[in-house]
Amino acid sequence: MALNASNIEVGLIHRAVVVENLTRTQIVQYAGASGDYNPLHTDEVFATQVAGYPSVFAHGMLTMGMTGKMLTDYVGDGRLTLFGGRFTSQVWPGDTLTAMATVTALRVESGVSVADFEVVTENQSGVAVFSGSATARLD
């Protein structure tokens, strides 16, 4: 189901919890699917004893992928025209992430109705871990 231009307005916020208590196993699952096996994400011994981190941490792209789930569940399948952002803080095992999209503009682009969104994903402490924007086609 896609969003309809008549059903949303600037300032509207949609939010969804995209992971609760992130597991090391899910990080490893993402490593396998994406092909990025960096030991910083997959190897607790290396991450702590060699790289000096408190534990392994998630790929930025896992956070962005989970944020994308919030967006596609909201705007509909195959509707995104733009999606991007910055990785603003690391995501650790045990984190619970909430992804939020705020409508910033409704406009017509090449005859098609689109919505622009500010996109922010926060951890359980309210710290932004991903901050960016997206644009989607509307009905």
Add this chain to the structure above:
Amino acid sequence: MTASRFPIEAGHIMMFARAIGDFNPVYRDVDAARASEVGAIIAPPTFIQASAQYDPDYPLRPQPGVPWFGSGATPTGRVPNAEPTTSSPGSSSERSGGTGLHAEQHYEYHRPVRPGEVLTLTVRPGTAWEKQGRRGGLLHFRETIIEYRGEDGELAVVARGVGVRTEQTVKD
């Protein structure tokens, strides 16, 4: 180095969607996808980053005959301060105390990506800049743009990644 071709496979899309915790049937169920607006299985928006699987020299995947920098008998298989690991956008890597991380990723979607097609990649270097970090010393940023085209030569996705290399370990 990056992949030059990215064959899009249904099983790969299914595994990727599972890994990001997205159980939308449009990423795995042919019948459900057929009944949906997009008409057939598509890939999730960030799937395109998995083209790293097809990069023959991807440094963040163990390679035959090359010591892997992760742990085995010892906490790292590589001599400290050895040759740095370079990384493609969408990845992160390790080097002597400092850390290479993925700073930004931006996608421009021209159409959905679907199983059965083979995308062709064109890589362009973007800009590079430096900035004093709040916590990691001097930060070195580098942008890479990858164009993914379908078999018709038309753009499917444009991916612009920014990698950052810090001079110290980033704690949070």
